[in-house]
Amino acid sequence: MDNYNFKEIEAKWQKKWDEMQLHKTLEDTSKPEFYMLEMFPYPSGNLHMGHVRNYSIGDVIARFKRMNGYNVLHPMGWDSFGLPAENAAIKHGIHPSKWTWDNIDNMRRQLKQLGISYDWDREVATCHPDYYRWTQWMFLQFYKNGLAYRKKSYANWCPSCKTVLANEQVVDGRCERCGSEVSKKNLEQWFFKITAYAERLLNDIERLEGWPDKVKVMQKNWIGKSQGAELLFKVDGTDQVIPIFTTRPDTVFGVTYIVLAPEHPLVEALTRGTSYEAKVNKFIEKVHRMSEIERTSTETEKEGIFIGAYAINPISGDRVPIWIANYVLLDYGTGAVMGVPAHDQRDFQFAKKYNLPIKVVITPKDSALNAEEMKEAYEEPGIMVNSGQFNGISSQDMMDKIIEYAEKKGLGKRKVNYRLRDWLISRQRYWGAPIPIVYCDRCGIVPVPEHQLPVMLPTDVEFTGQGESPLAECESFVHTTCPVCGGPARRETDTMDTFICSSWYFMRYTDPHNAEMPFDKEKAARWMPVDQYVGGVEHAILHLLYSRFFTKVLYDLGYSPVDEPFVNLLTQGMVLKDGSKMSKSKGNVVSPEEIVDKYGADTARLFILFAAPPEKDLEWSDQGVEGCYRFLNRVWRIVGESLPLYRKDGRNFTQLSHADKELRYKTHYTIKKVTEDISTRFNFNTAISAIMEMVNALYQYADLEEEQKNPDVISEALDNLVILLSPFAPHITEELWHRMGHEESIHMVPWPDYDSKALIKDEMQLVIQVNGKVRDKITVPRDENEDNIKQMAMGTEKIKTLVDGKDIVKVIYVKGKLVNIVVREV
Ligand code: ANZ
Ligand code: ZN
Numbered sequence: 001m002d003n004y005n006f007k008e009i010e011a012k013w014q015k016k017w018d019e020m021q022l023h024k025t026l027e028d029t030s031k032p033e034f035y036m037l038e039m040f041p042y043p044s045g046n047l048h049m050g051h052v053r054n055y056s057i058g059d060v061i062a063r064f065k066r067m068n069g070y071n072v073l074h075p076m077g078w079d080s081f082g083l084p085a086e087n088a089a090i091k092h093g094i095h096p097s098k099w100t101w102d103n104i105d106n107m108r109r110q111l112k113q114l115g116i117s118y119d120w121d122r123e124v125a126t127c128h129p130d131y132y133r134w135t136q137w138m139f140l141q142f143y144k145n146g147l148a149y150r151k152k153s154y155a156n157w158c159p160s161c162k163t164v165l166a167n168e169q170v171v172d173g174r175c176e177r178c179g180s181e182v183s184k185k186n187l188e189q190w191f192f193k194i195t196a197y198a199e200r201l202l203n204d205i206e207r208l209e210g211w212p213d214k215v216k217v218m219q220k221n222w223i224g225k226s227q228g229a230e231l232l233f234k235v236d237g238t239d240q241v242i243p244i245f246t247t248r249p250d251t252v253f254g255v256t257y258i259v260l261a262p263e264h265p266l267v268e269a270l271t272r273g274t275s276y277e278a279k280v281n282k283f284i285e286k287v288h289r290m291s292e293i294e295r296t297s298t299e300t301e302k303e304g305i306f307i308g309a310y311a312i313n314p315i316s317g318d319r320v321p322i323w324i325a326n327y328v329l330l331d332y333g334t335g336a337v338m339g340v341p342a343h344d345q346r347d348f349q350f351a352k353k354y355n356l357p358i359k360v361v362i363t364p365k366d367s368a369l370n371a372e373e374m375k376e377a378y379e380e381p382g383i384m385v386n387s388g389q390f391n392g393i394s395s396q397d398m399m400d401k402i403i404e405y406a407e408k409k410g411l412g413k414r415k416v417n418y419r420l421r422d423w424l425i426s427r428q429r430y431w432g433a434p435i436p437i438v439y440c441d442r443c444g445i446v447p448v449p450e451h452q453l454p455v456m457l458p459t460d461v462e463f464t465g466q467g468e469s470p471l472a473e474c475e476s477f478v479h480t481t482c483p484v485c486g487g488p489a490r491r492e493t494d495t496m497d498t499f500i501c502s503s504w505y506f507m508r509y510t511d512p513h514n515a516e517m518p519f520d521k522e523k524a525a526r527w528m529p530v531d532q533y534v535g536g537v538e539h540a541i542l543h544l545l546y547s548r549f550f551t552k553v554l555y556d557l558g559y560s561p562v563d564e565p566f567v568n569l570l571t572q573g574m575v576l577k578d579g580s581k582m583s584k585s586k587g588n589v590v591s592p593e594e595i596v597d598k599y600g601a602d603t604a605r606l607f608i609l610f611a612a613p614p615e616k617d618l619e620w621s622d623q624g625v626e627g628c629y630r631f632l633n634r635v636w637r638i639v640g641e642s643l644p645l646y647r648k649d650g651r652n653f654t655q656l657s658h659a660d661k662e663l664r665y666k667t668h669y670t671i672k673k674v675t676e677d678i679s680t681r682f683n684f685n686t687a688i689s690a691i692m693e694m695v696n697a698l699y700q701y702a703d704l705e706e707e708q709k710n711p712d713v714i715s716e717a718l719d720n721l722v723i724l725l726s727p728f729a730p731h732i733t734e735e736l737w738h739r740m741g742h743e744e745s746i747h748m749v750p751w752p753d754y755d756s757k758a759l760i761k762d763e764m765q766l767v768i769q770v771n772g773k774v775r776d777k778i779t780v781p782r783d784e785n786e787d788n789i790k791q792m793a794m795g796t797e798k799i800k801t802l803v804d805g806k807d808i809v810k811v812i813y814v815k816g817k818l819v820n821i822v823v824r825e826v
Contacts, residue, residue: 001640006600039535077124126501133454134518157185210568224419245333432495440482525561602729
């Protein structure tokens with residue numbers, strides 16, 4: 001046979017599969033349905049190895065399910081709005097739209113080159129008006145149902161570019177582009193009320209049985225439910241009340257100061273016109289240069305400043321100073337904290353630093369605590385002291401007692417708090433879905449009527465990187481008429497966070513061309529929920545949480561047939577080179593296209609699936625790639641050399657030699673192993689290594705004399721070899737299948753069943769012991785009688801010399817296991 005010419009083979013079959021529409025999902029109701037989904041990529045320009053891994057994993061599962069009789073939905077699309085396109089426009093003067101669509105074309109070509117079995121007729125791109133029209137429609141449903149609202153909120157602001165920056169554009173507190181120190185700007189922005197779903201998003205994690213535990217834990221922590229109380233502190237000498245959320249109401253008698261977030265609205269009110277005003281403002285500016293992560297990091301020095309006002313502890317009546325500090329965040333709890341230095345380590349350090357009093361209110365059961373001598377906070381439960389009428393009870397009891405007391409007296413209430421905040425969706429960017437809202441002087445906030453969607457992104461926009469946002473500078477976009485009164489109005493110029501676009505794409509795939517609705521509920525019901533989702537663990541929190549949120553909202557509004565989108569989740573490991581993640585900055589990137597060019601897509605796929613189990617990190621290895629390439633060549637040659645003996649049917653397995661039985665054993669063992677490895681744990685690496693061993697067995701068999709080879713046994717082995725390998729290496733196997741004389745595509749062939757009879761070996765291995773010590777092994781026919789077995793055991797060379805001249809007391813046979821010879825010295 002000719003050499004393995006992967007270039008020709010891969011191009012040929014990709015073209016044929018396209019023409020045959022082999023991967024088109026039919027709305028075929030006779031088969032069970034399987035929805036296989038991989039996270040769609042951001043079209044950054046080129047596929048990277050992480051993509052190749054993600055999509056190869058998904059492709060094996062999709063192909064395996066098809067061959068197992070499922071009607072499979074396996075779609076692909078583009079998460080194609082976002083900042084990089086806009087940066088490219090600013091840097092290189094290319095329009096974001098052109099940049100994006102060129103990248104999509106290139107990456108689609110690369111995906112096709114890898115032979116991933118997508119139904120391209122269902123392709124979606126979130127930046128296409130046919131798609132973002134429905135993203136806008138989603139916004140309107142959220143708005144109509146009270147789940148979208150506007151409030152003032154801080155955005156990162158570069159004073160020299162005069163532009164809003166996304167978090168990822170702020171590097172070490174400076175503008176990524178010009179290096180100026182970033183400050184904050186308070187802007188009216190849109191939010192989605194995800195907190196209204198916090199409890200359900202938390203509780204339903206229990207139902208996600210097919211998700212990795214680590215992802216579920218991450219989601220739980222992100223939602224971060226805390227139980228406690230909200231206590232009302234009065235500002236001394238005013239009518240102002242500061243509600244404070246605490247998880248430790250039992251410590252309320254130990255409060256020696258309270259701390260507000262620097263952005264807390266009371267701060268300005270309490271300091272305006274006082275001698276503290278200037279110092280406080282300077283402090284706030286400093287805090288605003290820090291990111292939230294820095295502010296809450298345990299590494300960061302806690303800093304604060306007294307603002308000149310006092311509050312009254314509602315329970316103890318104590319008068320305590322009011323401070324502001326960097327570590328208190330405005331949008332957690334109530335943006336205010338009661339400081340209990342004796343029982344909270346952070347407060348302890350803060351009090352020590354600023355010489356604030358420390359008041360012990362809980363002591364261990366059998367010892368006292370002296371505030372002056374404490375080296376750290378006492379955070380454990382204990383017995384109440386210095387707590388008035390509550391002295392002597394346990395701090396656990398105190399929890400409920402104090403809440404009841406506060407509730408009775410109207411001083412506070414029981415409270416559940418979530419770390420999860422409402423979702424800030426406004427982006428002061430061009431390349432995103434415009435928020436479909438109009439502002440009218442007469443009518444106020446007016447949603448764009450659904451029939452006017454999409455609100456199209458204008459194309460004649462300048463990208464200077466300066467100013468409020470490109471859309472705000474675009475007069476023709478901004479000026480519009482009010483849909484209610486017809487008077488002059490202004491459009492919202494912010495666009496939506498791209499996480500919105502990716503929170504419902506998996507439903508659009510079920511009905512991608514619908515022009516009346518985002519998707520038809522019946523069609524979605526056919527496929528949803530996604531049976532298997534595969535993607536990077538970097539999406540374990542936001543994307544998955546937002547998608548769950550969207551699905552629940554759409555379910556509640558009657559549009560979605562399900563309230564959880566993804567039944568099973570596989571988070572793949574990273575692709576490393578020399579121990580670290582492949583990245584441009586490290587210069588350790590291996591380009592998929594070069595590998596495909598040099599070795600072919602089948603080798604690239606095989607390597608990436610063979611080198612590690614899917615969830616584990618994978619270390620790139622050039623030798624590993626070479627090895628997989630050599631293996632495919634071995635497959636090519638053994639099939640080629642065996643073709644003269646190959647017969648498609650009429651096989652008979654009655655007269656089999658020992659070697660025939662061994663090869664049949666290997667064949668059926670491999671079917672069993674590969675099937676189990678793919679279906680139960682996605683252990684593609686061990687499945688591939690089993691196939692490699694099967695190829696070794698075929699080569700051994702091929703060494704036999706010509707007349708000893710059984711064509712039926714070879715044919716059976718060849719069939720199964722190429723079939724089992726086909727999900728991993730779809731092109732070479734298709735080519736071989738056709739050279740074996742088959743007309744239909746190998747990818748339509750039913751997945752094989754193993755023959756359990758072929759797995760029963762007619763020989764068995766026995767251990768031979770002398771006086772209980774293992775001395776030798778023998779292979780005997782399985783149906784051999786006991787006397788013969790004993791004879792054979794005593795007859796091996798080793799045993800003969802061992803028992804020579806000794807008295808044989810008895811010979812014991814343990815069926816199927818061992819022969820023990822008991823001897824005695826004479
Ligand atoms: C007094 C206290 C005493 C607290 C004590 C803890 C221990 P989790 O469990 O994460 O919900 N806190 C409340 N709002 C805050 C904010 N905006 N920024 C920073 N810290 C804030 O934490 C709840 C605790 O975090 C609250 O309980 C509060 O401190 C603090 F011995 O109140 B605690
Ligand atoms: Zn109006």
